[in-house]
Structure formats: C-alpha cells, structure tokens
Amino acid sequence: xxxxxxxxxxxxxxxxxxxxxxxxxxxxxxxxxxxxxxxxxxxxxxxxxxxxxxxxxxxxxxxxxxxxxxxxxxxxxxxxxxxxxxxxxxxxxxxxxxxxxxxxxxxxxxxxxxxxxxxxxxxxxxxxxxxxxxxxxxxxxxxxxxxxxxxxxxxxxxxxxxxxxxxxxxxxxxxxxxxxxxxxxxxxxxxxxxxxxxxxxxxxxxxxxxxxxxxxxxxxxxxxxxxxxxxxxxxxxxxxxxxxxxxxxxxxxxxxxxxxxxxxxxxxxxxxxxxxxxxx
Amino acid sequence: xxxxxxxxxxxxxxxxxxxxxxxxxxxxxxxxxxxxxxxxxxxxxxxxxxxxxxxxxxxxxxxxxxxxxxxxxxxxxxxxxxxxxxxxxxxxxxxxxxxxxxxxxxxxxxxxxxxxxxxxxxxxxxxxxxxxxxxxxxxxxxxxxxxxxxxxxxxxxxxxxxxxxxxxxxxxxxxxxxxxxxxxxxxxxxxxxxxxxxxxxxxxxxxxxxxxxxxxxxxxxxxxxxxxxxxxxxxxxxxxxxxxxxxxxxxxxxxxxxxxxxxxxxxxxxxxxxxxxxxxxxxxxxxxxxxxxxxxxxxxxxxxxxxxxxxxxxxxx
Numbered sequence: 001x002x003x004x005x006x007x008x009x010x011x012x013x014x015x016x017x018x019x020x021x022x023x024x025x026x027x028x029x030x031x032x033x034x035x036x037x038x039x040x041x042x043x044x045x046x047x048x049x050x051x052x053x054x055x056x057x058x059x060x061x062x063x064x065x066x067x068x069x070x071x072x073x074x075x076x077x078x079x080x081x082x083x084x085x086x087x088x089x090x091x092x093x094x095x096x097x098x099x100x101x102x103x104x105x106x107x108x109x110x111x112x113x114x115x116x117x118x119x120x121x122x123x124x125x126x127x128x129x130x131x132x133x134x135x136x137x138x139x140x141x142x143x144x145x146x147x148x149x150x151x152x153x154x155x156x157x158x159x160x161x162x163x164x165x166x167x168x169x170x171x172x173x174x175x176x177x178x179x180x181x182x183x184x185x186x187x188x189x190x191x192x193x194x195x196x197x198x199x200x201x202x203x204x205x206x207x208x209x210x211x212x213x214x215x216x217x218x219x220x221x222x223x224x225x226x227x228x229x230x231x232x233x234x235x236x237x238x239x240x241x242x243x244x245x246x247x248x249x250x251x252x253x254x255x256x257x258x259x260x261x262x263x264x265x266x267x268x269x270x271x272x273x274x275x276x277x278x279x280x
Numbered sequence: 281x282x283x284x285x286x287x288x289x290x291x292x293x294x295x296x297x298x299x300x301x302x303x304x305x306x307x308x309x310x311x312x313x314x315x316x317x318x319x320x321x322x323x324x325x326x327x328x329x330x331x332x333x334x335x336x337x338x339x340x341x342x343x344x345x346x347x348x349x350x351x352x353x354x355x356x357x358x359x360x361x362x363x364x365x366x367x368x369x370x371x372x373x374x375x376x377x378x379x380x381x382x383x384x385x386x387x388x389x390x391x392x393x394x395x396x397x398x399x400x401x402x403x404x405x406x407x408x409x410x411x412x413x414x415x416x417x418x419x420x421x422x423x424x425x426x427x428x429x430x431x432x433x434x435x436x437x438x439x440x441x442x443x444x445x446x447x448x449x450x451x452x453x454x455x456x457x458x459x460x461x462x463x464x465x466x467x468x469x470x471x472x473x474x475x476x477x478x479x480x481x482x483x484x485x486x487x488x489x490x491x492x493x494x495x496x497x498x499x500x501x502x503x504x505x506x507x508x509x510x511x512x513x514x515x516x517x518x519x520x521x522x523x524x525x526x527x528x529x530x531x532x533x534x535x536x537x538x539x540x541x542x543x544x545x546x547x548x549x550x551x552x553x554x555x556x557x558x559x560x561x562x563x564x565x566x567x568x569x570x571x572x573x574x575x576x577x578x579x580x581x582x583x584x585x586x587x588x589x590x591x592x593x594x595x596x597x
Contacts, residue, residue: 107350107379115350119374125340126375129347136329159340
C-alpha cells in the first residue's frame with residue numbers, strides 16, 4: 001500500500017466518521033461509540049476487499065457483507081452511501097418515520113444491506129445459510145460477517161460457528177471485534193468471553209489477529225486470506241470503541257443521542273485528530 | 281368430497297410433496313432437524329445437495345434457512361413445534377418474518393396427539409404464536425392431498441409460512457382432481473343451512489363425524505376445512521355463517537389465539553353470531569395415547585355436536 005493510497009483511505013474514513021456523527025446528531029438517537037469503532041474496517045472492506053458494484057447491488061455473484069452487530073449500522077449506512085449505493089441525503093433521515101435507513105439494518109429496504117441485523121447474535125447463522133446458497137449456485141462469492149464481541153455471549157453464534165466448520169465453509173470470514181472498551185468494562189465482569197481465539201480454534205476455525213484501525217495492518221490480514229481454504233476464517237480485530245471522538249472513546253456517546261454541543265465538539269475533534277489511523 | 285380410511289400422515293404427504301417438487305424447483309432446499317423423519321429415499325436421494333440436516337440446534341436451523349433464502353433459495357425448514365417455534369422464536373421473527381423471506385417452517389408435534397412424550401413435546405399454542413407474526417401464513421392441512429397441494433404452492437412462495445403437520449394417519453378428504461390449495465384457501469366439505477363447523481387438521485375429520493350425527497337430528501351442518509388459519513378464508517366463512525346464523529370452531533390447539541380466535545375476530549367484526557369453541561382449554565398437554573388425549577382434552581365429534589346444538593338453539597335469524 002502506497003502512502004498516497006493509505007492517505008486516501010484514511011481521508012475517506014474521516015469523512016465517514018463525520019457523517020456518522022452528523023446522522024446520529026440529526027436523529028438525536030443511535031450509538032456513536034458502536035459505530036465509530038467499525039469505520040476504518042468498513043472503509044477498508046468496501047474500497048479494498050469486497051467485490052460489489054453499487055450500480056448492480058443485486059448482482060448474484062457479488063461478495064456479501066453481513067453486519068451482525070446491528071448497533072454499528074450508522075457506520076455501514078455512511079459507508080454504503082459514500083460508496084454510491086444510495087444518495088447521501090438519506091443519512092439525514094436516519095431513524096425517522098418512513099426513512100430508508102431504519103434504526104437497525106433492514107434487508108430488502110436498503111440497497112447494499114445484505115441481512116437483517118436487529119437482534120444480536122444472528123449474523124453468523126445467516127452467513128452460514130447464505131454461504132451454503134452461494135456454494136450451491138457455484139458462485140465464487142465470499143461472505144464476510146462482522147460480530148461485536150458482546151454478541152459472542154449469544155448461544156446461536158456458537159451453533160453457527162460449529163455449522164460453519166462442519167460444513168467446511170472456507171469462503172466464510174467472521175470479523176470479530178475484540179473491543180478494548182468492552183473488555184475492561186462491566187461487560188467483561190458479567191461474562192467474559194476470552195480466550196476467543198482458542199474457542200474458535202476448538203470449533204474448527206482458522207484465526208488471525210489484526211489491528212482494526214490501521215489500513216496497512218488490515219491489508220496484511222486480508223492478504224492472508226487464501227481462497228482455497230476449507231475451514232472458515234475468523235479475523236480478531238483489535239478496535240477501540242468510539243474511535244476518533246474522545247468522549248465516545250471514554251464511554252459516552254451511548255444510547256441517548258448527541259446534543260448540538262456534542263456534535264460540534266466531535267466534528268472539530270475529528271478535524272484536528274484525523275479520526276482513525278495513526279493516533280491513540 | 282370423500283372420506284377414506286387408512287390414509288397417510290400429513291408428514292408423510294409433506295415428504296412426498298418434497299419428492300415431487302424437488303426435481304421441478306431447482307431453488308428448493310430443505311433444512312431438517314429431524315433427520316430420522318425425512319426418509320433417505322425421496323427428496324434426499326433425488327436432491328442430496330439441497331438437503332441439509334441441521335442437528336440439534338433450532339436457532340441455527342432457522343438462521344441457516346433464512347441465510348439460504350437471502351441467497352435466493354426457497355426453503356423448507358422442519359423440526360418439532362415446541363423447539364422450532366418455542367426456542368427459535370426470535371430468529372423466526374427477526375430473520376424470517378420481518379425480512380419477509382420465503383422460508384416455510386414445517387413442524388410436527390403441534391397439538392396434543394403427538395402423544396406419550398407429554399407437555400414439553402406437545403405445543404398447544406404454536407398457531408397463536410405464529411399467527412401474530414406479520415407476513416406469516418399459518419397452514420394446518422387435514423389430509424395428504426391438501427398437504428401435497430400446499431407443498432406445491434409453497435415451493436413457489438414469496439414470503440414466510442408455518443405448516444403444522446401430524447404423525448397420525450388420517451383418512452383422505454380430497455382426490456387429485458380437487459384443485460389447488462393455497463394460503464387463504466378453504467374447502468366446503470358439506471353443505472347445509474343449520475350450523476357452520478369450521479375446523480383444521482385432525483378436527484376436520486371430527487367435524488365430518490359430527491355433521492353426520494347432526495344430520496340425523498335434523499341439523500344440516502356446513503363443514504369448512506379451514507386449512508389456512510392465516511390468511512383466514514373470511515369470505516367462505518362469512519358466506520356460510522350468513523346462511524346458518526351460528527358457528528362452531530374446532531381445532532387441536534389452545535382455545536386462545538388459534539383458529540377459534542381468528543374466526544371470532546372475523547365474525548365479531550363482520551357478522552356476530554352465537555359461537556362455540558372445541559379446543560384445548562387453557563392448559564398444557566400430558567403423556568398418553570393420541571386417542572386418549574383427544575378424549576381427555578375434549579377434541580372429538582361429541583364436543584362439536586354439543587356445541588352445535590347449543591349455538592343452533594341460539595342462532596341468528
């Protein structure tokens with residue numbers, strides 16, 4: 001990856017972050033912290049990895065991305081619009097009555113959204129079924145499914161993890177956020193899920209680690225995906241909740257939406273810090 | 281209309297329907313959590329690539345089915361009612377019903393006649409739980425021909441459906457010439473102006489027995505096979521009730537939320553008449569032989585005759 005290329009991707013991610021802040025601000029609702037942690041990964045995926053075409057969003061041979069962690073959907077919406085799947089104006093009616101963009105991803109409604117994501121822990125099972133359908137039809141498509149690590153407490157995730165390896169779904173890739181905030185927060189105290197790697201390996205998965213906010217590290221990880229695998233692959237992504245906006249990183253930016261001051265502060269901070277890669 | 285003894289079970293008819301439709305519909309796939317019940321011959325032998333045994337994991341069964349549907353497949357997903365409907369309700373709701381995917385959930389062990397396993401394995405509330413889901417069709421056929429007809433139609437479905445089948449052999453009601461069966465459909469099995477008897481599943485056969493007894497008492501009963509509990513065949517029911525002025529609903533289900541509730545909602549809104557329910561009172565099942573349980577829970581022609589005489593005496597004129 002050339003420095004210029006990297007800078008372009010980082011600039012895109014910064015613009016996506018700003019859109020995420022704005023749409024949550026306008027909606028007065030939505031999770032800033034859960035969305036911001038995904039922005040760098042989704043930017044990398046949609047510009048560098050996924051074989052998708054916004055002009056043919058239903059092309060049967062496309063790669064699929066499923067957002068199991070539905071709370072992060074503002075990031076997905078902002079990425080999809082910037083990638084050309086629908087007009088950017090739609091972002092400003094997020095979560096409003098009659099809006100294209102529902103509070104959680106709704107499949108069939110939004111171009112580019114591949115799966116429902118309203119209930120936690122369902123994406124991987126859906127990805128298994130979708131992978132089977134693609135294999136039946138002989139498409140070379142790959143299926144990527146992003147899970148938050150909180151979701152790993154759901155039993156259905158592990159049923160699906162078992163199915164994926166038993167059915168030898170080598171074209172299925174689970175992207176698992178290993179989220180520092182959560183690991184140190186109350187979530188871990190309630191029911192810690194580590195060691196995720198050893199659990200997935202015991203279920204028959206191949207597991208990689210990657211830094212979730214660094215474009216070059218992401219490129220290294222995704223280059224490590226061989227196409228001739230039989231075992232499903234998981235990439236454990238070290239991410240930072242609320243990445244790029246200090247109050248979101250500190251655990252605010254939760255469910256109560258953002259005040260006008262929060263939006264201003266977040267946007268100016270993103271301008272100064274640049275959002276994603278490179279800083280802490 | 282015929283009523284021949286010694287028919288097949290609706291589950292067997294379903295497997296025959298899959299065998300028929302599998303080769304005709306390349307997009308049809310089957311996900312099954314009751315492998316022992318789907319015979320290795322038939323669909324599994326004809327279309328081995330499109331049969332996915334799901335093991336003991338109902339949540340995964342439903343999600344896999346939904347994922348296959350997202351990939352363009354028409355999916356039949358089968359298991360026992362208590363575990364498919366009960367355990368995987370969230371998956372059915374969020375991953376099948378809300379996205380309106382072509383997944384047909386096929387169950388046995390709805391009602392009490394599944395028999396000796398007892399309450400955990402007899403789901404008397406499955407129709408209620410499925411009926412309240414928007415987009416979901418709810419189907420309870422009463423014989424092999426109508427079951428195969430529904431499988432034929434559902435092989436080209438566009439949205440979700442719930443198909444409740446049984447493991448008790450049932451007499452045939454219909455022949456191959458009897459046309460199509462589809463969500464929203466119903467069949468008038470006998471005609472009369474005395475009382476309307478709406479029934480689904482095994483209770484259709486009890487309603488026919490009841491009609492013969494009522495006829496001897498001078499009450500001509502109109503028996504409707506309401507195999508589509510949702511969409512309810514409202515026009516058929518209303519047309520009949522406008523002639524008879526009274527109605528009895530019989531179902532192997534809790535009297536809360538099933539066919540009886542659906543008919544009551546319709547008649548209450550459009551044409552209120554005296555109404556009785558022959559159904560499981562508000563309680564769970566228990567172990568026993570199927571016919572014993574039918575007697576114990578009051579799911580026989582006798583209760584239908586009793587209800588019919590009561591509403592007939594009060595009928596709307």
